[in-house]
Amino acid sequence: MEHRALARCHQEGQRSAVPSVARRTLWIRKSRAGTGSVVAAGGVSPGTTTSAAVAVEGHRQVHYQKLWLTGKQPTSTTTTVVYSPLVTNVGERELFHFTHVRNLCDILAEKQLVSDTVMQSRGGVLRECGDRAVKAERRTRRITVPPYGCPADYVPFYFAPRSPMLYVISRGGVATYQDGQPPLVYLVTSVSGVQESHRPYVFSDGNCASEITRHFTDLSMMPSVVDWEIMAAPYWANTADDGDRMRRRMAELLVYGHLPVTALHEVATYDHDHAQQVRHLLGEAGAKLPVSVRPKWYY
């Protein structure tokens, strides 16, 4: 099993021209007998066994042990190893925020995206596609690095399209939002686009609603703490060997308070009809942004 997984990962590494697989982290789910299985992996500096963490899976508390590896073989019982490609130029990484096309008119008029906290202070958003329970949770969680606050104080971006959140929406899983995917449009920027806006930002290694998710401001950490392999994968569901895939796929870059529309470099839509609608809105607002139809970014 392990050899098959390793072989597969090596092949994937070759296909994507990954220069090195030397840096990796393994999270071992500890059993009572002291053995464990790897549930997550991402690149970090090589080292030795260093830390442990506690996570809540469903209603169960699960203990994780983090192993830092140096060579080819893990130092503990493992079942799967996932190698994260090393990302060298984080500035080029694209960032994705989707919103209902009916919100776009207000966003363009105001010339900025604003946080959930700001929208709530105005009485709410015109067309809300987010799960209200999740959003309420994000008003209580703490961001552990400057400028602090809670996730709702930031404009959220994912590192990849086809997020788990969009999947839930596509299956009608948000009771308060039943318009489906077609009216949702992606507002796309990049890490360097956010930097050039001079807005404060933080990023996470996973879903900001999860207790084990860590926050960062240091961009030099981004290649190793964000799981780029899972960002590139079309499927992100948890597996028996890796019960942390979905959390990692939901890593975010969060921009504090607001982000000017000038930081965006593309609007993407589900189909041509919505692209036309967006072009019309951009024209009316005098905003020049390329519009693309990208069905592969949807389910």
Ligand SMILES: NC(=O)c1ccc[n+]([C@@H]2O[C@H](COP(=O)([O-])OP(=O)(O)OC[C@H]3O[C@@H](n4cnc5c(N)ncnc54)[C@H](O)[C@@H]3O)[C@@H](O)[C@H]2O)c1
């Ligand atoms: N939408 C995404 O692509 C995305 C990305 C990463 C994480 N998330 C997380 O998922 C949950 C739900 O996200 P959400 O989409 O409800 O975003 P949100 O929680 O930031 O809510 C703000 C809403 O207002 C809209 N908005 C922003 N500026 C506006 C303006 N000037 N005028 C009118 N409307 C404006 C946003 O598009 C969004 O729909 C959140 O908790 C979020 O952090 C979402």
